[in-house]
Amino acid sequence: MTIPNFLIDQHVHSSYSPDSNSTLEELVRYALALGKPAIVTTDHLEYDCKYFKQDVHIDWKSYHREVEELLLRxxxxxxxxxxxxxxSDYKDVINEYLAQREFDVILLSAHNDGYLDFSEKxxxxxPIQQRLKHYFMQVREAVDQMDNYDIVAHLDYVTRYTTYPVDEEDIVACKPVLYDILKLIIEKEKVLELNTTGLxxxxWIHPHPYILDMYVNLGGRAVSIGSDAHQVGDVEQGFAEAIEMLHSVGIREVVQFKGRAPYLVSI
Structure with missing residues (x-):
């Protein structure tokens, strides 16, 4: 499966996130080697991050300085x-932070509930159903309460970290809340991410095929592809499989963003 040159990985972390050691220059050089016209980094903003036990912010002063240097070279x-x-308890602070800065694309995620990170043992x-339904309720809250975002990232993120395999029947049992989430995404004209880290x-690629089928059956067509790379060599990993998955449900275009404006790329 050929990956189009104009298809840009829209979920990539650099060393401006605390969980990545890949520099911005390394990502630029890698993208050039792939023949890409652009890169986008989507580093973390998370207040009271339970995983790192602190607020996680991007050092924008250093970021802008490095970008200017790299653009010259x-x-x-x-x-x-x-x-x-x-x-939800940081909604106003998050919105204020986003309103003060300009972005090309904003991903929306749910990583913790104020007590535990969804990756914690x-x-x-x-119990599996308690975990899944609680997590999806947090996602529904995020999708509903926030407006200033473009893409809903790794919708079933919690399944990455389960101690035992999650079966399709576990996902199916969450159909009512998943229906609400997907209808909100469609009604608010947001984009559903295919996140290949799940492979x-x-x-499986986030979200589970059952969820993607539900989205398409509800009329959803707007999708993005992101690797969730935290090291340079993982950029675009699994993209061939993601494209094949989208073809299987009749989708042959993905949504990308520049200056928060969406545009389509054929796959």
Whole structure:
């Protein structure tokens, strides 16, 4: 499966996130080697991050300085994105932060509920249905309460970290809340991400094929592809499989963003 040159990975972390060691220059050089016209980084914004036990912010002063230096040395467009870890108790602070800055694309995620990160073992010691339904309720809250975002990232993120495999019947049992989430995405004209990291965790691309089929059956067509790369060599990993998956449900275009304006790329 050929990956189009104009298809840009819209979920990439650089060393401006605390969980990545890949520099912005390394990402630029890698994208050039792939023949890409642009890159976008989507580093983390997360207040009271339970994983890192602190607020996670991008050092924008250093970021802008480095971007200016790189633009002088490389024929590459560098787009500015961000991944927002939503919590309802920080909604106003998040919106204020986003309103003060300009972005090309904003991802929306749910990583913790104010008590536990959804990757923590203590969370996954809970019964599977309690875990999944609680997590999806957090996602529904994020999608509903936020307006200033473009893409809903890794919708079934919680399944990456389960102690035991999650079966399709576990996903199906969450149909009512998943229906609400997908209808909100469509009604608010947001974009559903296919996040390929899942291939290398639980064996499927986020979201689970059952969820993607539900989205398409509800009339959803707007999708994005992101690798969720935290090291340079993982950029675009699994993209061939993601394109094949989209073809299987009749989707042959993906949505990309520049200056928050959507445009379509054929796949």
């Amino acid at each position: 490389y024929p590459m467009e560098i787009r500015k994105g961000i991944e927002v870890g939503f919590r 203590a969370y996954h010691d809970l 290398y965790r639980q064996g």
